Amino acid sequence: MTLLALPAAIAQAAPQEGLGYQHEAQPYKDRPDGPGWSGSYVWNKKQVWCVAYALKAPDSDVEYKEGDELLTKGGKSLAPDISANISYLLLRYSTTTSADEAAGLSHLLHTWTAAPDAQAGIAIGADVPFQKVAYDEQFNFDRLPASAHEAIARMKADAEANRGPWAAQVIAPTGDQLIGTADTWTVTVSKQSGGGVGGVPVTAELTDAKIEGSEAGTAELVTPADGKPLTLKVVPTGPSPSVAVRLDSPADKPVVHVPADSDMQRIVTTGGEKKLTANASASAKTPPGIVKIGKVDSETKKPLAGAALRVTAADGSTPAVLQDESPLVGPEGTPVVLQTGADGTAVVEDLRTPQEICVIEVAAPKGYEENYDPNAPPKACGKVEPGQTLVLQLGNKPNKPIVPITIPAGSEGGVALATASFTTETAPGAVAGFAGAVLVGGVALGLVVRRRLAA
Structure with missing residues (x-):
C-alpha cells in the first residue's frame, strides 16, 4: 500500500491539515x-x-505500522458492503485535489x-x-458547504454503483491476424453487479505487437x-501478438496504518487495493502474396492462351502453400495445374508468404509443340513476399515451317527431327501489359507431345 505524495506547497509543514474545510x-x-476539520x-x-473520530490527529513524529483490518471505533468488523464502499472510495478519490471530495x-x-x-459505549454527547x-x-454534514454536500452524495452513489470486487478481461480478435495490419482488441473491467467500470487506469503491455500510431511496448490507458x-x-509485429493488462482494483477489505500511540488517529489512504491482471494472445501471419504468370511467344512476345502450367513449391514437386496453410492442389491431390487465359496469364492469390514458388509448363499451346x-x-521460380505480387514469365518458341526434302526415287525415306527448344524468363513486371488474368483451378491436363516429321 502506497501513500499519496502531495505537492510541495501542501507538504511544507507536517503535521498539518491537507485538503478540506474548517467549521x-x-x-x-x-x-x-x-475549529473542527x-x-x-x-x-x-x-x-x-x-x-x-476525535482521537489525536496524525503526527509526523509518530510511526505507523500498516496492514491491519479497518474496524469500527468500537472494535467491530465492518459490514461487507461498507468495507467495499470504503475500499472503492479510497482507490478512486485518494488522489483528489478537490477540497469538496477530500471533505466528502x-x-x-x-x-x-x-x-x-x-454496546461498545460509543456515543454522541458533550460529556x-x-x-x-x-x-x-x-x-x-450541516456545517459543510453545499458543494461538499453534492460531492458526498455523488461519491456515495459512485461507491454503491462501482464497488468491488472487479474482474478484468482482454479479448483478442477472432481468427488469424496479419502482421502489419491493425485489428481491434478489447479490455473490460467489470463489477460484481454487472456492467463495466469507467475511468479505470490500465497499463497495457504488448508482445509481438504495438498500438497503432505508437512504437512503445507499453501504454497507459483509461477505460471509457x-x-x-x-x-x-493493435498492430501485430510478430507471429504471436499478445496484450496483457494490469490495474488496481478495490480490496475486499480496507486496511489501516496503526500508530504505536493508542490515542492517535488511525490513517487510511489507498485501501490496500488488489492488483488485477488479464491477458490474451493470437497468432499472426504475414500478408498473403500473389503470383501472376505470363505466357508469351518467345519471338514476338505476344501472349499465349491455353498453356498448362503446374504451380509447386521450390523443389518443383510438392504443392505450394496457401495462407490458411492448406496445400495448393487439384482434384487428384497433386500440385495444381493452371491454364493461361485469353490474355496469356494465370493468377494464384492468397499464398502464404514468404515462399518460393515454381511454375512448370506441362503442355505447350498449339503451334509450339515442336x-x-x-x-x-x-x-520459372521466384520468392513471393508479404503483400506483394510475384510476376513470372515463360516463353515458348513457335514451330518452324517444314521445308520438303527431295528424296531420290528408289531410296529409303529419311526423317529430319527438329530439336527441342524453350525459353524461361523470370521478369517482374513483364506481364504488366496484359489486360487481365484468368485462373483455372484444378485443371487436369494430359501431357501431349507431338513431333513433326519431315516428309
Whole structure:
C-alpha cells in the first residue's frame, strides 16, 4: 500500500491539515479550543484520511505500522458492503485535489466507522470523552458547504454503483491476424453487479505487437467513462501478438496504518487495493502474396492462351502453400495445374508468404509443340513476399515451317527431327501489359507431345 505524495506547497509543514474545510467543531468532553476539520491530513509529507473520530490527529513524529483490518471505533468488523464502499472510495478519490471530495471522503469514513454503538459505549454527547465519542453525522454534514454536500452524495452513489470486487478481461480478435495490419482488441473491467467500470487506469503491455500510431511496448490507458469496453487498435509485429493488462482494483477489505500511540488517529489512504491482471494472445501471419504468370511467344512476345502450367513449391514437386496453410492442389491431390487465359496469364492469390514458388509448363499451346521438351520443360521460380505480387514469365518458341526434302526415287525415306527448344524468363513486371488474368483451378491436363516429321 502506497501513500499519496502531495505537492510541495501542501507538504511544507507536517503535521498539518491537507485538503478540506474548517467549521464549527462537534462538542465532546475536554475538547481543545479551535475549529473542527473535515478533510485530509498531511503525515510525513503524505496525504492521508483518518478514522476513529476525535482521537489525536496524525503526527509526523509518530510511526505507523500498516496492514491491519479497518474496524469500527468500537472494535467491530465492518459490514461487507461498507468495507467495499470504503475500499472503492479510497482507490478512486485518494488522489483528489478537490477540497469538496477530500471533505466528502472524510465525512463518509467517519460516518461508517465511528457511528454510535451502545454496546461498545460509543456515543454522541458533550460529556463523552474523545476515546468514546461517536461521529455526529448530521451535525458535521450541516456545517459543510453545499458543494461538499453534492460531492458526498455523488461519491456515495459512485461507491454503491462501482464497488468491488472487479474482474478484468482482454479479448483478442477472432481468427488469424496479419502482421502489419491493425485489428481491434478489447479490455473490460467489470463489477460484481454487472456492467463495466469507467475511468479505470490500465497499463497495457504488448508482445509481438504495438498500438497503432505508437512504437512503445507499453501504454497507459483509461477505460471509457461510460463503462464500455476499452478498444485498442493493435498492430501485430510478430507471429504471436499478445496484450496483457494490469490495474488496481478495490480490496475486499480496507486496511489501516496503526500508530504505536493508542490515542492517535488511525490513517487510511489507498485501501490496500488488489492488483488485477488479464491477458490474451493470437497468432499472426504475414500478408498473403500473389503470383501472376505470363505466357508469351518467345519471338514476338505476344501472349499465349491455353498453356498448362503446374504451380509447386521450390523443389518443383510438392504443392505450394496457401495462407490458411492448406496445400495448393487439384482434384487428384497433386500440385495444381493452371491454364493461361485469353490474355496469356494465370493468377494464384492468397499464398502464404514468404515462399518460393515454381511454375512448370506441362503442355505447350498449339503451334509450339515442336520445341517443347518434356524432360526439361520451361520453368520459372521466384520468392513471393508479404503483400506483394510475384510476376513470372515463360516463353515458348513457335514451330518452324517444314521445308520438303527431295528424296531420290528408289531410296529409303529419311526423317529430319527438329530439336527441342524453350525459353524461361523470370521478369517482374513483364506481364504488366496484359489486360487481365484468368485462373483455372484444378485443371487436369494430359501431357501431349507431338513431333513433326519431315516428309
